[in-house]
Amino acid sequence: MTSIKSVTLEVADPTAAHRFYTAAFGLGSQIQLRSSEAPTTGFRGFTLSLVVSQPANVNALVDAAVDAGAATLKPAAKSLWGYGGVVQAPDGTVWQVASSSKKDTGPATWQVDEIVLLLGVEDVKASKQFYVDRGLAVAKSFGSKYVEFVTGSGPVKLALYKRRALAKVVGVSAGGTGSHRLTIGGDAGPFTDPDGFAWTTALEAASPGKG
Template identity: 70%
Template structure:
């Protein structure tokens, strides 16, 4: 089961957002849609997008492309115990992490990514896990009250839950934020609003907008 059919990002500047996501995800990405919104929002919006790639060179290539397309660097790409990665903030305010578990390049550098993950920062991981399980989502991985990943097919957006403060710390921003998430999810859980006020709509046929 694929829980997410599309991520809908609500943006103030549709032209700038379209340029950014077309550059980073490709011009025909079927899983991200954009729509205009002026809803008030400040600080951390409680979610991040994560692109998992095969090697460090791909991380650098995607981050360079993202910055050229208007992103602001939040964490420079660097090595860590788990691999190599960096974080940028898109022109619309969405935070995007680009990372790999590989320590070195093993092939030609590209801007391709292997996994596209939506991480929701939630106050109570166990409660949110119960909520989504009750809406028919199948749990793929679960680490107590710290992290949950839902099962999804190859090539689809993967949904995961993480503690809000831990997620903010991971991407290098304060955890505080108010107003709209500027995010709507289209998929099997909808229509509904989860315990952290992330809104889902009923699944609709995919059309590329980014």
């Protein structure tokens, strides 16, 4: 079964980025950092989501991220599907923090239940087939709008969403050019998908930067 061991964010200043992610989310080896000056503008075509159990945890993580230097794209609030907010890290990565629950059941914690990498793609059906051809199994699929893959016990889940729709969800313009500044480390790679997202082996992904 295909799994994603980590994602590597390419950043201008790995030391500063490591400081931010430690202070904001307390994430470990599932988020790697690598120095890069690859040109990129606008929306980089993906988001990372932290899925938590209750609104209080959403607030705790969003507040910590903002205190550490993140910009608020969407304040934490209730929605039809639950409770969540969106922030943009100083390195430009867009993070969603969300819970399917609208009520708290205990004290706030930083406990993250899942990390979801959501790739914004031009053609969901074509990208879905590309990944299926490389051994990924589909967990959920909603036509040409959304696909979620089975990624086993790996710490990072993978899903596909229409690029323009994803940009709208997180409150940014869909326009963007240049590098995604993202490498996916798992046992399906190495390859580059139709939208330019690069996969490498988990061992190669884990070697550079700090987690």
